[in-house]
Amino acid sequence: MIELSGLTKRYGEKVAVNNLTFTVHPGIVTGFLGPNGAGKSTTMRMMLGLDNPSAGDVRIDGKHYSQLKDPLKYIGALLDAKAMHGGRSAFNHLLCLAQSNGIPRGRVREVLDTVGLTAVAKKKAKGFSLGMGQRLGIAGALLGDPEILMFDEPVNGLDPEGIHWIRNLMKSLASQGRTVFVSSHLMSEMALTADHLVVIGQGRLLADTSMTDFIRQNSRSYVRLRSPERERLLDVLHQAGIPAVEAGDGALEVDGTASERLGELAAGHRLVLHELSPQQASLEEAFMRLTAESVEYHAHSDRPRSDHAGASPPEQAPGWGDGWQQRRKGA
Template identity: 80%
Template sequence: MIELEGLTKRYGDKTAVDNLTFSVRPGIVTGFLGPNGAGKSTTMRMMLGLDNPTAGTVRIDGRQYARLKDPLTFIGALLDAKAMHGGRSAYNHLLCLAQSNGIPKSRVSEVLDTVGLTAVAKKKSKGFSLGMGQRLGIAGALLGDPQILMFDEPVNGLDPEGIHWIRNLMKSLAAAGRTVFVSSHLMSEMALTADHLVVIGQGRLLADTSMADFIRENSRSFVRLRSPQRERLLDVLHENGVTVVEAGNGTLEVDGGSPEQLGELAASHQLVLHELSPQQASLEEAFMQLTAGSVEYHAHSGGTAPQPPSQQPQQQGWGASWNRDKNQGKGA
């Protein structure tokens, strides 16, 4: 487990990390998100003792990183795939790490095989592609067979097969009870990998929640309906207090309702439905919504820059009552 308490880092007048408190638990993949300049890299460097905090503490399984003997056997990390001696072979790079941390020599060949670099083990790393460098960095993180793994942008330079491999690797590590903490700007990949999210903006904690709750709380969800009996369906929905948005092309959108109840309502009035589908925003849309006020660097390519969608107003009628019932059930 990784525990942060009041972690703060200032550079002169600039506060890069502002009183962060959260825990990274074992058994799940925890994603670490934030806009550029949010303080993610600084936070991860402080976790590994590479930067000293201005205030607060970081504990790795209850201890500070500096107090860990043979730290690679406790926590493995990939922060910069280029942080290696280019004149050393892949094998010798890992061998140096192993010898400095009391790790058996046999482990070097094992992790090279795990990451698919056995065939180039004797080649100098300066000739490696970006993807091969990433694999070697991941091998270094796995070398001490640690219970805690940290990865910063682990899919950089990887081909589709490599991306699929690292995704499954992180999931399998978490399934084995290890702590996996991963930072990435690729929202589509994070959505497929992470179970839990920690989101920061301008150095401050914005969210510490499950993936499902994060998307639900920071985006709009609705049910899409299409019917050849559109006008009759509209009448039935209005008669039952359901708030409907007409989205064009004959499509109706209902906020806050469940597909099951809407389907049963249509069936009870012998209405034919050509579509009845729940719609949920993507992780990227939810992330843009939450961090809209925390983006430090804005790019404009002419005209008006696109703005993130605003929070939807509270819907009235039947959909609102469903939401109230659901929320009351959570507190029961």
């Protein structure tokens, strides 16, 4: 279990993490979401004692990270897949970690096999691809067989098979009763992996809830209806006191009424339905809606306008596509 209480980090006048309080529970995969610059990496670094908080507290199974003897046996983490000595082989990189935490040498071979790197165990890490580096970082997190695991963007560089593997690995670890905390910008992957979500924006806690409740609370759910007898369907809905909104493609949209009820109503009036489909926003849509006011950087696709009609657009700096700008919110 990871417990944060009033966790705060300041860099001069900049507040990177602002009074965060939440608990990461065992037995489930907890997703950690937030826009760029929200404070996710800083928060995870403070959890591992890599940065000291300006205020507040973080406890790993009731202890500060600095109080853990052989910490890899308590908590394993992947924060940066490149955080390794490139001149060491994969085996020796893990062996150094193992020796520093009193972990048997045989465990190195076990985790190399788990992540699929046995065949390249003697090769130097500097020659690894990004995906291989990710696998080696995951092996390091698993090395001490810890009860708590933290992953920051674990699918970076992985091919589809690797993504499927790490997704199932995290679910398997959680099913064993372990605490699994994962940060990612890939909403589609997080939707398939996480059971619970912690969402922050500009260093503040925005949500701490289940995946299902998060999407429900931050999106519109409705039912689409389509019938060749559209006008009669509208009359039936009106008589039942059910308001419907006309969609642009000829369908009707109904809020607040279950699809089962609508299907039974249509059947009772012998109405033919060509569509009866509950609509639920994706995790990405719900996330964008919740964090809209917390995004620090915005990109705009409008082509720059000239002050004079017919004038050519101004020259742009090399490397920037036409019409793209990046600006700090509020600047």
